[in-house]
Amino acid sequence: MNALPGKIAAPAKATPGRGGSAKGAPLTVYGVTVTSRLMLGTAQYPSPQVLVDALTAADAGIITVSLRREAAREKGGQRFWDMISKLGRHLLPNTAGCRTPKEAITTARMARELFATDWIKLEVIANDDTLQPDLFGLVEAAEALVKDGFKVFPYTTEDLGAAERLLAAGCEVLMPWGAPIGTGRGLWNPYALRTFRNYFPGVPLVVDAGLGAPSHAAQAMELGFDAVLLNTAVAKAGDPVGMARAFAGAISAGRLAFESGLMEQRDMASPSTPVAGTPFFNLDSNG
Amino acid sequence: MHQGQRMAGHDRIAAEMAEIQRLVINGEAREVRSRTLAQLLDELGYGGLKVATALNGEFVAEKARAAQVLVPGDQIEVVAPRQGG
Numbered sequence: 001m002n003a004l005p006g007k008i009a010a011p012a013k014a015t016p017g018r019g020g021s022a023k024g025a026p027l028t029v030y031g032v033t034v035t036s037r038l039m040l041g042t043a044q045y046p047s048p049q050v051l052v053d054a055l056t057a058a059d060a061g062i063i064t065v066s067l068r069r070e071a072a073r074e075k076g077g078q079r080f081w082d083m084i085s086k087l088g089r090h091l092l093p094n095t096a097g098c099r100t101p102k103e104a105i106t107t108a109r110m111a112r113e114l115f116a117t118d119w120i121k122l123e124v125i126a127n128d129d130t131l132q133p134d135l136f137g138l139v140e141a142a143e144a145l146v147k148d149g150f151k152v153f154p155y156t157t158e159d160l161g162a163a164e165r166l167l168a169a170g171c172e173v174l175m176p177w178g179a180p181i182g183t184g185r186g187l188w189n190p191y192a193l194r195t196f197r198n199y200f201p202g203v204p205l206v207v208d209a210g211l212g213a214p215s216h217a218a219q220a221m222e223l224g225f226d227a228v229l230l231n232t233a234v235a236k237a238g239d240p241v242g243m244a245r246a247f248a249g250a251i252s253a254g255r256l257a258f259e260s261g262l263m264e265q266r267d268m269a270s271p272s273t274p275v276a277g278t279p280f281f282n283l284d285s286n287g
Numbered sequence: 288m289h290q291g292q293r294m295a296g297h298d299r300i301a302a303e304m305a306e307i308q309r310l311v312i313n314g315e316a317r318e319v320r321s322r323t324l325a326q327l328l329d330e331l332g333y334g335g336l337k338v339a340t341a342l343n344g345e346f347v348a349e350k351a352r353a354a355q356v357l358v359p360g361d362q363i364e365v366v367a368p369r370q371g372g
Contacts, residue, residue: 041372051370066371067339069313069364072332077367081337084368094371102344109346110339114368181372231372 025259027226029173029204030119030151032090034061037221038251039092039206040244041231048083050240055087058244062090064121064229067111081114092153094121099134101141108145120145121153121175121208121229131181131209135162139169146170155208158192160199167203174200175208175229178220182232184212187219197224214243214250221254222262311362324355327363338365 026035040060045051055063065084070077084091093111098104101124108120124141126134133156142152146169154166158176166174176196179185187193188210197205207220208229217228228251237243275281307318312331321327324340324347340347341364347355357363 041370043370043372045370064371066369067366068369070336070338070367070369071313072336072365075336077338077369078336080370081368096371106341106344106346110341110364110366113346113349114337114339114366 025255027204029062029153029226034090035059036061036248036251037227037255038217038244038248039064039208039227039229040234041229042084043231044235045240048080051235052083052087054234054240054244055089057241058234058248060089060244062092062227063087064092064094064231065115066094066096067107067114090119091115091117092119092121093117094155095123095141096125098124099137100124101137101144104137104141105144105148108141108150109148112150118149119151119153121155123155132177133157135159138162139165142166142171143169153206158189158196160196163196163200167200173204173206175206177209178207178216178228179210181209183210184233185210186212186216187223190219190223193220193225194223214246217247218250218254218257221251222257224258227251308357308359310357310359313363313365322356323353324357324363325352327357328352328365331365333365336367338367340365 026033027037036059038058038060039062040055040058041064042051042055043066045054063084068077093115095104095107095111098107104122104124108122111120112118122138122142122145124134124137126132135157138154138156139162142154145152152169152171153173153175154171155175155177156162156166163174163176176193178193179188187207193207204226206227206229207225211217211220211228211230212233217230220228230247234240234243234247307320309316309318310327311317319327319330321330324342328334328338328340339349340352342355342357343362
């Protein structure tokens with residue numbers, strides 16, 4: 001396994017293990033190793049306590065945060081910081097809402113000072129209806145931020161050309177979307193995501209956005225993605241803590257399945273019970 | 288002569304300190320007396336709070352705020368940690 005993109009040849013395969021752990025192997029990104037492959041957003045929870053309980057239930061090692069304008073008398077940001085900084089998780093600030101490379105770069109620099117991390121989830125958004133990444137702006141911003149010392153987690157599409165430009169810019173992880181942010185539609189282009197996985201066999205890949213159900217996350221993990229990042233599906237569930245646990249289980253199962261090697265699909269039936277010795281079986285009468 | 292010029296300079300600074308200037312803070316027009324970004328944060332009640340700042344679209348680091356002079360029409364962003372996805 002290496003970090004260089006290659007031709008689309010063999011499907012992604014994990015190294016065969018010895019039964020694996022319940023969660024599968026740990027994930028390393030930008031030199032940091034986490035045991036959970038669920039990256040969880042911190043927005044839209046019914047209360048701060050539910051957020052903390054959901055993060056704990058998911059055992060999320062990496063959590064996303066953001067920054068917003070703050071009125072001095074309001075102090076909501078200060079309360080959020082007091083809570084989040086005690087959780088001992090790796091913080092991944094985002095540039096959500098930024099429309100231009102300049103906005104994203106300035107937001108990233110403000111986030112680096114606020115959260116004391118050089119990690120940035122880079123979003124440069126193209127339009128309101130799909131919230132899809134502006135790939136041209138994304139590459140431009142990634143180049144500038146890597147030069148400025150950031151470790152960039154780019155929110156991108158499954159476009160291979162843009163992905164190669166992001167890697168050339170110095171990104172060491174790629175985060176293609178599953179579906180538009182907040183839609184909960186799951187992997188709306190599994191073929192493209194499978195291609196993406198196989199094209200970059202050694203690059204940490206995270207499916208980010210659009211996941212609505214644990215089965216979507218399991219599917220991403222079975223395809224060989226290294227992690228998933230989600231927020232709304234947990235935060236807006238009837239019971240966010242239960243849903244966090246459900247996603248964690250699905251992600252562990254999907255990863256372990258990938259590491260264990262899924263069977264090849266086939267078009268025609270094939271008996272699982274041995275044919276030899278079947279009672280009443282007679283070659284002549286069946287021929 | 289030299290002394291007189293210096294006093295005039297002091298007087299001018301004192302007069303400026305009292306002057307109100309119009310800035311745009313977090314998208315809202317405000318009239319303030321501060322001459323630097325650090326003074327502005329104190330004047331608006333952000334002293335001691337965990338915030339980051341930008342001036343006219345460019346990041347201004349915490350340690351650079353005291354030397355960052357403001358002029359009328361400047362656009363300032365003051366942001367704090369917030370939940371995100």
